[in-house]
Amino acid sequence: xxxxxxxxxxxxxxxxxxxxxxxxxxxxxxxxxxxxxxxxxxxxxxxxxxxxxxxxxxxxxxxxxxxxxxxxxxxxxxxxxxxxxxxxxxxxxxxxxxxxxxxxxxxxxxxxxxxxxxxxxxxxxxxxxxxxxxxxxxxxxxxxxxxxxxxxxxxxxxxxxxxxxxxxxxxxxxxxxxxxxxxxxxxxxxxxxxxxxxxxxxxxxxxxxxxxxxxxxxxxxxxxxxxxxxxxxxxxxxxxxxxxxxxxxxxxxxxxxxxxxxxxxxxxxxxxxxxxxxxxxxxxxxxxxxxxxxxxxxxxxxxxxxxxxxxxxxxxxxxxxxxxxxxxxxxxxxxxxxxxxxxxxxxxxxxxxxxxxxxxxxxxxxxxxxxxxxxxxxxxxxxxxxxxxxxxxxxxxxxxxxxxxxxxxxxxxxxxxxxxxxxxxxxxxxxxxxxxxxxxxxxxxxxxxxxxxxxxxxxxxxxxxxxxxxxxxxxxxxxxxxxxxxxxxxxxxxxxxxxxxxxxxxxxxxxxxxxxxxxxxxxxxxxxxxxxxxxxxxxxxxxxxxxxxxxxxxxxxxxxxxxxxxxxxxxxxxxxxxxxxxxxxxxxxxxxxxxxxxxxxxxxxxxxxxxxxxxxxxxxxxxxxxxxxxxxxxxxxxxxxxxxxxxxxxxxxxxxxxxxxxxxxxxxxxxxxxxxxxxxxxxxxxxxxxxxxxxxxxxxxxxxxxxxxxxxxxxxxxx
Amino acid sequence: xxxxxxxxxxxxxxxxxxxxxxxxxxxxxxxxxxxxxxxxxxxxxxxxxxxxxxxxxxxxxxxxxxxxxxxxxxxxxxxxxxxxxxxxxxxxxxxxxxxxxxxxxxxxxxxxxxxxxxxxxxxxxxxxxxxxxxxxxxxxxxxxxxxxxxxxxxxxxxxxxxxxxxxxxxxxxxxxxxxxxxxxxxxxxxxxxxxxxxxxxxxxxxxxxxxxxxxxxxxxxxxxxxxxxxxxxxxxxxxxxxxxxxxxxxxxxxxxxxxxxxxxxxxxxxxxx
Numbered sequence: 001x002x003x004x005x006x007x008x009x010x011x012x013x014x015x016x017x018x019x020x021x022x023x024x025x026x027x028x029x030x031x032x033x034x035x036x037x038x039x040x041x042x043x044x045x046x047x048x049x050x051x052x053x054x055x056x057x058x059x060x061x062x063x064x065x066x067x068x069x070x071x072x073x074x075x076x077x078x079x080x081x082x083x084x085x086x087x088x089x090x091x092x093x094x095x096x097x098x099x100x101x102x103x104x105x106x107x108x109x110x111x112x113x114x115x116x117x118x119x120x121x122x123x124x125x126x127x128x129x130x131x132x133x134x135x136x137x138x139x140x141x142x143x144x145x146x147x148x149x150x151x152x153x154x155x156x157x158x159x160x161x162x163x164x165x166x167x168x169x170x171x172x173x174x175x176x177x178x179x180x181x182x183x184x185x186x187x188x189x190x191x192x193x194x195x196x197x198x199x200x201x202x203x204x205x206x207x208x209x210x211x212x213x214x215x216x217x218x219x220x221x222x223x224x225x226x227x228x229x230x231x232x233x234x235x236x237x238x239x240x241x242x243x244x245x246x247x248x249x250x251x252x253x254x255x256x257x258x259x260x261x262x263x264x265x266x267x268x269x270x271x272x273x274x275x276x277x278x279x280x281x282x283x284x285x286x287x288x289x290x291x292x293x294x295x296x297x298x299x300x301x302x303x304x305x306x307x308x309x310x311x312x313x314x315x316x317x318x319x320x321x322x323x324x325x326x327x328x329x330x331x332x333x334x335x336x337x338x339x340x341x342x343x344x345x346x347x348x349x350x351x352x353x354x355x356x357x358x359x360x361x362x363x364x365x366x367x368x369x370x371x372x373x374x375x376x377x378x379x380x381x382x383x384x385x386x387x388x389x390x391x392x393x394x395x396x397x398x399x400x401x402x403x404x405x406x407x408x409x410x411x412x413x414x415x416x417x418x419x420x421x422x423x424x425x426x427x428x429x430x431x432x433x434x435x436x437x438x439x440x441x442x443x444x445x446x447x448x449x450x451x452x453x454x455x456x457x458x459x460x461x462x463x464x465x466x467x468x469x470x471x472x473x474x475x476x477x478x479x480x481x482x483x484x485x486x487x488x489x490x491x492x493x494x495x496x497x498x499x500x501x502x503x504x505x506x507x508x509x510x511x512x513x514x515x516x517x518x519x520x521x522x523x524x525x526x527x528x529x530x531x532x533x534x535x536x537x538x539x540x541x542x543x544x545x546x547x548x549x550x551x552x553x554x555x556x557x558x559x560x561x562x563x564x565x566x567x568x569x570x571x572x573x574x575x576x577x578x579x580x581x582x583x584x585x586x587x588x589x590x591x592x593x594x595x596x597x598x599x600x601x602x603x604x605x606x607x608x609x610x611x612x613x614x615x616x617x618x619x620x621x622x623x624x625x626x627x628x629x630x631x632x633x634x635x636x637x638x639x640x641x642x643x644x645x646x647x648x649x650x651x652x653x654x655x656x657x658x659x660x661x662x663x664x665x666x667x668x669x670x671x672x673x674x675x676x677x678x679x680x681x682x683x684x685x686x687x688x689x690x691x692x693x694x695x696x697x698x699x700x701x702x703x704x705x706x707x708x709x710x711x712x713x714x715x716x717x718x719x
Numbered sequence: 720x721x722x723x724x725x726x727x728x729x730x731x732x733x734x735x736x737x738x739x740x741x742x743x744x745x746x747x748x749x750x751x752x753x754x755x756x757x758x759x760x761x762x763x764x765x766x767x768x769x770x771x772x773x774x775x776x777x778x779x780x781x782x783x784x785x786x787x788x789x790x791x792x793x794x795x796x797x798x799x800x801x802x803x804x805x806x807x808x809x810x811x812x813x814x815x816x817x818x819x820x821x822x823x824x825x826x827x828x829x830x831x832x833x834x835x836x837x838x839x840x841x842x843x844x845x846x847x848x849x850x851x852x853x854x855x856x857x858x859x860x861x862x863x864x865x866x867x868x869x870x871x872x873x874x875x876x877x878x879x880x881x882x883x884x885x886x887x888x889x890x891x892x893x894x895x896x897x898x899x900x901x902x903x904x905x906x907x908x909x910x911x912x913x914x915x916x917x918x919x920x921x922x923x924x925x926x927x928x929x930x931x932x933x934x935x936x937x938x939x940x941x942x943x944x945x946x947x948x949x950x951x952x953x954x955x956x957x958x959x960x961x962x963x964x965x966x967x968x969x970x971x972x973x974x975x976x977x978x979x980x981x982x983x984x985x986x987x988x989x990x991x992x
Contacts (some may be wrong), residue, residue: 085749140751142752145753146833155830
């Protein structure tokens, strides 16, 4: 820093000074101090300044008296003043003036010519020493401050260089591609990563404009945003973008483009950061492929199929489409008997044959799961197009498939739906194809079935009925009508057949033929039959109470399933007991097949019922294949001859001889077996008369009465 | 050097086209560590306010008295904030004259001042120089120059001489002082000298000086006595409290004159209890 200030400037021979001269020197030094303090900053107190100047004064005193006289001490004092930082411009002037005015007087020296001369010489030497020292000091300090400036600049420059080097390194070494272009899109610089990514050198890239990098598959937003950015409307944006490499390959990238503005905020450069995401993209594609294809057969899977089907409906580029919904017949047997491995290989081969037979644009074969496949045909002309496809597929599957030494013959069932796209949906199409496949199976397999809206409506209705039947039973939507059974001899009502009806809230009054079969299928026939039985027995009891011996028995139909219900006998007995109805007031009607085709157990039940006193009738006799020999051993009391035999007996003027013969034979047979005979479907007086003549015991039919409410039966009985 | 064209790579803090406070002060103190642009501004300000020369000398003298006072209180480490160009009478010279083991950290934002300081302090291991904006106390306090030299378990003398009138209220001078105060241990001292005047003393020349200063060197804020006292929140002021700069513990009655009681600035030293 500054040179050390020497506070201990010692005057040679100081001790030799006369005390009076010393006091004079002290006094002069104080005056000197007052004169120069404030003209310069010196890091000393006033007292220190005075002490310092006194020492210099003493040097002067010695110099004045020295022999030989020399001016060097004056020169040295000048230098020492500068050294102590008495550098203010007024300091020298004041000092020189003070020396001339006051020094000799203060020191008590006679101002003779010699002393004046010596003093003047010393003043000159002091001024010269001061000037020289100040000049040196100034030059040194200027040198120092310039050096400091250079130093500071060097450091700043070094920092800048380091910073630039860092940024350059960041640009050069970045794993991400970086490119810089001016606002017109001229490429100015690209880093190594971007050169590697696109396969162009930086020189080649500089020939390009950003717009040259446009890819035909670019989304419209990429370039719309680019225009906005170069116009300064947005500062950066991100996009997925493809580039064509120098070698023609494609690079998928994630692009971030940023706008660099100048000091005025005007667009100046654009900086692109480009990340190669091709691998990620391919992986995504592979994952997507895996997600959309069946690993076993390599065919599109259900998801892809549904996606494509959805697209068909969204685009509506075509007007019609068709589906073949295919399921192998008996695949489960192959799987179970030969093992899943064989089953899988079979599926692979079936998939291959399907794919082979159904190639071409707008056609898609997919495996829906298990042994179900589906073929989508977009833009079909008509149903025949799809039928042709189905025929081809069935033909293709005809030749046996050889797997692991097995020669397997497979067949398939196919449901076909083909229709105009308007007015239907993908879900409709799928559902209808599925239903139709079921029809193909139900119709005998190894075939295709065509979707038929009427058939579907019927099935839907059937389904609706069967689905709502249990609730209907609970809600008492069923009721029982009764049709009189009339003794032909005297037209007396001897019995009534209980006929169940369904007052459906939607479809209205339904006859048994609409729902009994459904009830048989679903098993609901058992509780329904039990309900009818109870209703009929309760009614029979009421008639018994009102009409006594004239009360009719009730004849209740027993479905096949009921006849095999192990609870049948107990149910009947309990109901009879609860209704307090004598068993002979109840007749149970069974079809021939129900009785004939049965094993021992149901027969036992019938025997038990018969033993109980309940009458057993065979309904619709003559339409099945009754074992007449067997009939003899059955616990049966009555035969009801099917109404179809009554046709020939219908007309008033002529009769069909064969029908007459059949009926009379049946009557004779029954009577031979000591069974009663009831003729069903009697509709005309001629029929009634002829039946009576033939010997038939009882008649039933519209000629006598239609099924009616129990109250109407009451009236009939009261007549 | 006034025609020096600033190279386009040079950071703003080595802008030779602008005067620097540190170099203007050096010029006023009789140094030659300055350039034409600094001297032009220095002369202009002095022409407007001739007494300013005296003001500058007084700030420098206050620094000496404050450091000597702290030395007498046993302080042996100093943090000189806004130290400027080491012209003459520098803190380490004053302190090391008393105790050669005294340690000093100089802090200034002026890159040239710092480069010069480093150049002449090479080899003095008890002195560090740091180029940082002293307003960022955290940056200063956590710097290796400070952490490596000062012992924060021992009292520290913090010097803000002719500094805070260059910190406008918008830069929160109280907060800056408080940041340093919170970092130093009990028994530490703070010395502040600050341009200012009392209510009713207004001299239009001061405004001219301020304007010249603001335009040429740096924005300057005069503060009143009580505002300077408020900077010592958390300190106990030593005698005579906030005083006109020449009146703060004068070394000699001869140093005072009729103008001392109207001096354009205050000085004070406080102790952190």
